[in-house]
Amino acid sequence: MSSNLSQPRRHLLAQYLPGNLAKDRRPWHVVVSSRLGRSLVAQRIKIAMTRRFVEQAFERGDGELIVSGSAAQPWAERACELLGIHAVKLAENSPKSNTHDATWQSLSFPPSYCRDQLSIELADRIDATHVRSGGTIMRLLRQRLEHDSAPSVQVLINRAEDKAAKELIGCGAIGYWMNFDACIEDDESKQEDNCDESHQSSNRLNEPAVIQSLRQQPERWLIHSTRQRTGPWPGQSVRQFEDWMLLSSPATETPSPLETLNRIIVERRLVGSYRTTSAGEPVVSFTALPISQWLTRRKFRPHLGRWDAEPYGVAIDRDAAARWGIEPVIYGDASCLAKLPEPQRWRYQSVGSTYDWTKEQEWRGRGVIDLSKFKRDEVIVFTRSASEIRNLSLPDWSSVTAEPFS
Numbered sequence: 001m002s003s004n005l006s007q008p009r010r011h012l013l014a015q016y017l018p019g020n021l022a023k024d025r026r027p028w029h030v031v032v033s034s035r036l037g038r039s040l041v042a043q044r045i046k047i048a049m050t051r052r053f054v055e056q057a058f059e060r061g062d063g064e065l066i067v068s069g070s071a072a073q074p075w076a077e078r079a080c081e082l083l084g085i086h087a088v089k090l091a092e093n094s095p096k097s098n099t100h101d102a103t104w105q106s107l108s109f110p111p112s113y114c115r116d117q118l119s120i121e122l123a124d125r126i127d128a129t130h131v132r133s134g135g136t137i138m139r140l141l142r143q144r145l146e147h148d149s150a151p152s153v154q155v156l157i158n159r160a161e162d163k164a165a166k167e168l169i170g171c172g173a174i175g176y177w178m179n180f181d182a183c184i185e186d187d188e189s190k191q192e193d194n195c196d197e198s199h200q201s202s203n204r205l206n207e208p209a210v211i212q213s214l215r216q217q218p219e220r221w222l223i224h225s226t227r228q229r230t231g232p233w234p235g236q237s238v239r240q241f242e243d244w245m246l247l248s249s250p251a252t253e254t255p256s257p258l259e260t261l262n263r264i265i266v267e268r269r270l271v272g273s274y275r276t277t278s279a280g281e282p283v284v285s286f287t288a289l290p291i292s293q294w295l296t297r298r299k300f301r302p303h304l305g306r307w308d309a310e311p312y313g314v315a316i317d318r319d320a321a322a323r324w325g326i327e328p329v330i331y332g333d334a335s336c337l338a339k340l341p342e343p344q345r346w347r348y349q350s351v352g353s354t355y356d357w358t359k360e361q362e363w364r365g366r367g368v369i370d371l372s373k374f375k376r377d378e379v380i381v382f383t384r385s386a387s388e389i390r391n392l393s394l395p396d397w398s399s400v401t402a403e404p405f406s
Helices: 009-016 041-060 073-083 115-122 136-147 163-170 187-198 200-206 209-216 238-247 257-267 291-296 318-323 334-339 342-347 386-390
Strands: 028-033 063-067 088-092 105-107 125-130 153-157 174-177 221-225 269-271 283-287 313-317 330-332 348-350 362-366 368-370 379-383 398-401
Touching: 009 115, 028 041, 028 073, 028 115, 028 136, 041 063, 041 073, 041 125, 041 238, 063 073, 063 115, 073 238, 115 136, 125 136, 136 153, 136 163, 153 163, 163 174, 209 379, 209 398, 221 291, 221 318, 257 269, 257 313, 257 379, 313 318, 330 334, 334 348, 342 348, 342 362, 379 386, 386 398
Parallel strands: 028 063, 028 125, 063 088, 088 105, 125 153, 153 174, 330 348, 379 398
Antiparallel strands: 221 283, 221 313, 269 368, 283 362, 313 379
């Protein structure tokens, strides 16, 4: 951004600032953002760019401004902590405000000011990572650009149809473009996939017996389907997950079920989560449904923002699964749970009231399932397409394309 900045409006607010900050002559930089919404993973490029913008400001010699309670505050604050940057941290001097440590300085907000307005009015340079059309950040940035002719506002362009960013650029902001659109396979990859699909019927004649078993003896197998990740990996803390988003390179692709599957393959284990058990114990879930039924009945769950099953995962031999402690769930009502011995409560699943969960034919394993203990012909990896199989770090397990099953 240009160094030819207009006079900061900080002098207009000097009476509200602590004495040491009123005398600070450095340019101040701030990251602002509209609320990111429910799926933080889908917004990870904007979170990673927060760290990048903070780092760039530090390299310029700017002071990093953080106002408590603003949407960007937790990300900008943690970025400063990870980078060892001492930020200018302001918190409202109010009994209702949150308790902060000694690194925060309190001030009484000017009448009618909101936190985002204070950030935008005090800063010399502004990076907006996400702006919602018609939102508060949009309105405040437009007001800032109306009285500031210098290019002091930079806005991250989220996609080609980002109306808010285009409008701000029309008002004088600088656009920071990154290619957010999903990567499209090149024609050669598509041709390879089509070639693979055209030969699937003939290739089945040469399939290993274990793959033929998955088709012809589906009752022999349990299916674990991976999903698009929407939060920390199982066993990963929220703080570790958030730090990963901040410190990773801004990525154009959304974390996918394929990424989750590759992690399972590399680690050779399935790590349980707490979401499906009433006993508060992490479990790994499987279905005893034939893979064809499991994939054709999958549905998109709007309240979760994801599919309940994806054509990616592993199938494991049912006898081997039982050998390593994987058991069918116990369906019932609350009275059934109360009668279960404590060591068996991890297997309990409500039959449901609005949905019949018994249709899932679920099996569970406790904690971590170590796939390295399974024999070669007891694990099958499946993906949507053949090209994806080629890109996996496969061990000596068999693999198959899920398309013919769905």
